[in-house]
Amino acid sequence: MNLSFSKELARFNNFDFQSFLGNVNRKDIERVLLKESLSELDFLSLLSSSALDYLEPLAQRANNCTLSNFGRVILLYTPLYISNYCVNDCEYCGFHSRNVASRKKLTTQEVRQQVEILEDMGHKRLLLEFGEESQRACRQFLI
Ligand code: SF4
Incomplete structure (x- = not known):
């Protein structure tokens, strides 16, 4: 996709x-x-x-x-963190730009590995998590 x-x-x-x-x-x-x-x-x-x-x-x-x-169901999603680079400064979020934590964006290969691991564990619904950063953003994401 x-x-x-x-x-x-x-x-x-x-x-x-x-x-x-x-x-x-x-x-x-x-x-x-x-x-x-x-x-x-x-x-x-x-x-x-x-x-x-x-x-x-x-x-x-x-x-x-x-x-x-x-229907009347509760759907649970498994978060998959793709990138924590972010230019924004939302107080409630650990990705915010003032946070001095190390930053990482998964490669396509790493994402594929993570998805396979999660699938093997039985997870069917993934929530892809990104920060907002145009230089490193995953604008076109293939999975
Ligand atoms: S990742 Fe989202 S919520 Fe977090 S600082 Fe960036 S824009 Fe705000």
Whole structure:
């Protein structure tokens, strides 16, 4: 699988978020709530101030989606730490840039080995953990 968030993000480089969000009205929110499948712009509409009066129907819709996709289960994920380089400074996080801890980014080979070990242990769902650092980031990650 080839993931590239930056490519997806680049699609919105010239998008006027302020203008879009400012133009969303109540009818737009009601239309989105009735849709079977939501587009990216539909989701964005739900972040507008016009959606504030629809928090309860939004919560019910989200709950229905969760139940239909996952049922009444609790899914546990095994974290796989890929890189702890980060330029940010979130107080609660050990990856923050002021932390003097040693830094490491796994190679593709190391990631593959770690995944195989976790698979052999019976883990089926992995949560890939990265810091945010463009110079060493895993922008395109093959697994
Ligand atoms: S890894 Fe995430 S949470 Fe941690 S400092 Fe970087 S941006 Fe913040």
